[in-house]
Amino acid sequence: MRGRDVSVPLYQAKAEMFRTLGHPVRIRVLELLQGGPRPVRDLLAEIDVEASNLSQQLAVLRRAGIVTSFRDGALVMYALSTPDVADLLAAGRRILGAVLTDRDGLLVELRSQAKS
Amino acid sequence: MRGRDVSVPLYQAKAEMFRTLGHPVRIRVLELLQGGPRPVRDLLAEIDVEASNLSQQLAVLRRAGIVTSFRDGALVMYALSTPDVADLLAAGRRILGAVLTDRDGLLVELRSQAKS
DNA sequence: TGCGGAGTTGCAGAAATCTTCAAGTGCCTT
DNA sequence: AAGGCACTTGAAGATTTCTGCAACTCCGCA
Numbered sequence: 098m099r100g101r102d103v104s105v106p107l108y109q110a111k112a113e114m115f116r117t118l119g120h121p122v123r124i125r126v127l128e129l130l131q132g133g134p135r136p137v138r139d140l141l142a143e144i145d146v147e148a149s150n151l152s153q154q155l156a157v158l159r160r161a162g163i164v165t166s167f168r169d170g171a172l173v174m175y176a177l178s179t180p181d182v183a184d185l186l187a188a189g190r191r192i193l194g195a196v197l198t199d200r201d202g203l204l205v206e207l208r209s210q211a212k213s
Numbered sequence: 214m215r216g217r218d219v220s221v222p223l224y225q226a227k228a229e230m231f232r233t234l235g236h237p238v239r240i241r242v243l244e245l246l247q248g249g250p251r252p253v254r255d256l257l258a259e260i261d262v263e264a265s266n267l268s269q270q271l272a273v274l275r276r277a278g279i280v281t282s283f284r285d286g287a288l289v290m291y292a293l294s295t296p297d298v299a300d301l302l303a304a305g306r307r308i309l310g311a312v313l314t315d316r317d318g319l320l321v322e323l324r325s326q327a328k329s
Numbered sequence: 330t331g332c333g334g335a336g337t338t339g340c341a342g343a344a345a346t347c348t349t350c351a352a353g354t355g356c357c358t359t
Numbered sequence: 360a361a362g363g364c365a366c367t368t369g370a371a372g373a374t375t376t377c378t379g380c381a382a383c384t385c386c387g388c389a
Contacts, residue, residue, distance in 0.1 A: 108244070110313075111305055112237045119232025120377085121225045128224070137336060150378060152337050157376095162312040171386050173336060179311040185304040188297065189227055195295040196278040197226070236347085253366065266348060268367050287356050287365060 117161040118185070122146050122154045126175070130164060131183050134176035233277040234301070238262050238270045242291070246280065247299050250292035 118124060125144050129135060141151055155175060158164040165178045177183075234240060241260050245251060257267055271291060274280040281294045293299075 106237070108240045109237045110309060111302075112235050112240045114305055114309055114312075115231050115240070116235025119228050119235050121222070121228045124224045124228045124231070138334095141335095147379065148336065149338085149380080153377080156337080163308070168385085171335060179308060181304065181308045181311050185301070185308055186227075188301040188304045189230055192279070192295060192297045192301055193223075193226060193230055195297050196230075254364095257365095263349070264366065265350080265368085269348080272367080284355080289366060 114161065117157060117163060118189075120154060120157075122151065123158055124186075126151075126154065126158065127163070127177065127182055127186060130175060130177045131186070134174045136169070136172040136174050138172065140175070230277065233273060233279060234305075236270060236273075238267065239274055240302075242267075242270065242274065243279070243293070243298055243302060246291060246293045247302070250290045252285070252288040252290050254288065256291070 118127070122144060126140055129140055129143060137148075137151065137155070140155075141148055144151060146154075155164070155166070159166060162178055163182060164175050166173055166175045168174070234243070238260060242256055245256055245259060253264075253267065253271070256271075257264060260267060262270075271280070271282070275282060278294055279298060280291050282289055282291045284290070
């Protein structure tokens with residue numbers, strides 16, 4: 098009775114959550130932010146994508162409430178809005194491992210970097 | 214050197230994984246399958262979607278390697294390919310909780326069903 | 330005040346997803 | 360072998376998401 102659209106079913110909200118993570122650039126951003134807040138310019142330096150594109154992807158994450166941003170002088174900083182995100186990425190990694198087992202070279206890469 | 218396309222970066226595989234979960238019907242299927250293997254007809258009875266549409270979504274999950282299927286007489290059964298999927302859904306639930314806090318009624322619904 | 334660096338926003342064309350319809354396969358029952 | 364239930368597949372139009380360009384805002388500095 099309080100918020101916006103009470104009729105949005107829970108499973109749809111969940112789907113939107115996952116869909117938000119379903120983009121390479123957005124995944125990379127989240128992985129980088131796991132190490133703490135970072136300015137856009139840093140992300141830009143590591144991700145190889147156009148500035149406007151990165152901004153669009155950051156906006157998607159912001160709208161979903163997964164990251165927050167604030168200005169620090171001339172720079173704009175981004176940070177995870179909750180550390181729980183790390184769990185999600187970790188769980189994703191585990192499934193990927195299970196699924197890719199003996200199904201091409203990614204597995205090797207996966208094992209060799211407990212991070213990323 | 215073995216599998217299909219070694220050049221597919223890991224973070225892209227991750228993004229695809231999450232994107233696969235980014236659909237309401239697919240989320241529901243996975244939630245239902247957490248209780249064990251089920252025939253399509255059961256899923257169909259609980260999900261309110263056309264048979265052909267459900268089939269398409271099941272195919273997406275199958276291609277991603279998240280579920281497996283096998284025939285049992287006249288029925289086709291589906292099952293999670295790995296129990297790790299439950300962790301992923303649980304992690305998603307946690308983030309949703311964190312993100313939605315004091316941001317509309319879904320929170321209430323979320324708390325009241327540790328399942329789903 | 331005028332510049333340049335740092336990001337964001339609006340858009341439009343391109344690409345990927347969804348949804349549904351029609352047709353097809355498999356298996357069981359009679 | 361005929362019929363019917365249980366699903367899957369193929370295709371096409373509708374919708375959503377991506378990407379890159381151009382224009383714009385905000386801040387710090389000369």
